[in-house]
Amino acid sequence: MKITFLGATRTVTGSCYLLEVGGHKFLVDCGMFQGSKLIKALNEKEFLFHPGEIEAVVLTHAHVDHSGLLPKLVKEGFRGPIYCTKSTEELCSILLPDSAHIQEGEAEYANRKGMRAGKKIVEPLFTVDDAARALHLFKLRSFGEAFNVVPGVTVTFRVAGHILGSAFVEMSVNEGDKKTRLIFTGDIRLLRRRGQHRPADSERPAAGRGDGLSRSGIHLRQPHP
Numbered sequence: 001m002k003i004t005f006l007g008a009t010r011t012v013t014g015s016c017y018l019l020e021v022g023g024h025k026f027l028v029d030c031g032m033f034q035g036s037k038l039i040k041a042l043n044e045k046e047f048l049f050h051p052g053e054i055e056a057v058v059l060t061h062a063h064v065d066h067s068g069l070l071p072k073l074v075k076e077g078f079r080g081p082i083y084c085t086k087s088t089e090e091l092c093s094i095l096l097p098d099s100a101h102i103q104e105g106e107a108e109y110a111n112r113k114g115m116r117a118g119k120k121i122v123e124p125l126f127t128v129d130d131a132a133r134a135l136h137l138f139k140l141r142s143f144g145e146a147f148n149v150v151p152g153v154t155v156t157f158r159v160a161g162h163i164l165g166s167a168f169v170e171m172s173v174n175e176g177d178k179k180t181r182l183i184f185t186g187d188i189r190l191l192r193r194r195g196q197h198r199p200a201d202s203e204r205p206a207a208g209r210g211d212g213l214s215r216s217g218i219h220l221r222q223p224h225p
Helices: 037-044 070-075 086-117 128-135
Strands: 002-005 016-021 024-030 056-058 082-084 138-140 146-150 153-159 167-175 178-184 187-189 212-214 217-219
Touching: 024 070, 024 146, 056 146, 070 086, 070 128, 082 086, 086 128, 086 138
Parallel strands: 024 056, 056 082, 082 138, 178 212, 187 217
Antiparallel strands: 002 016, 016 024, 146 153, 153 167, 167 178
16 A cells, blocks of 8 residues: 655645555545645646546545545546545535636636736636536445445545534555555544534444544634533
8 A cells, every 4th residue: 555645745735645555546635725826836736646547536525625626636537436425515516616616717817917918828727617527426425334445445434523524534445464444534623512413423433543644634622611
């Protein structure tokens, strides 16, 4: 097994992990870089993998720093399933087309200015059509439901409490006689808010320790009286 960290390193946005297991490749998250112009320029760079070789994406939650480059991934050749919870899919059905509309608007504005200066045509990072095609690939899974991503890899979504539908990923990787348990947190909230859903036993991580933990973001909240 090989894990490559492609985002959320030296910055908190652009979450994306490439996992390679037994000749199969898949991603955990495919997020957009946000922040300064220097950071946002990373979105324009080519992926450090061939999108057509990626077999699946496991999505922790809907925030665009975790999901925002899915339309670009599809635009460049990805055709596999995107696994997420129902609420994550519902939020992405709003956020991804909206983000694409912004990309189209910014490209149109740049081209209006650029025409007068004789600059090259600017293409949007991705379009509303690309976002729609990405949404057609979403496959819904429930919290506590184990499912296969690629041969030898089983994933279960557990409640993260960050936003509606957010999950951390409990992953079991079987390679011959070797079994590895990994946790990808996405963004998590450490303290429950009043009235917030209390996870059932099936939504909590299984007992025992993981062999690896990848932590994207932890949101601390003071308890309310």
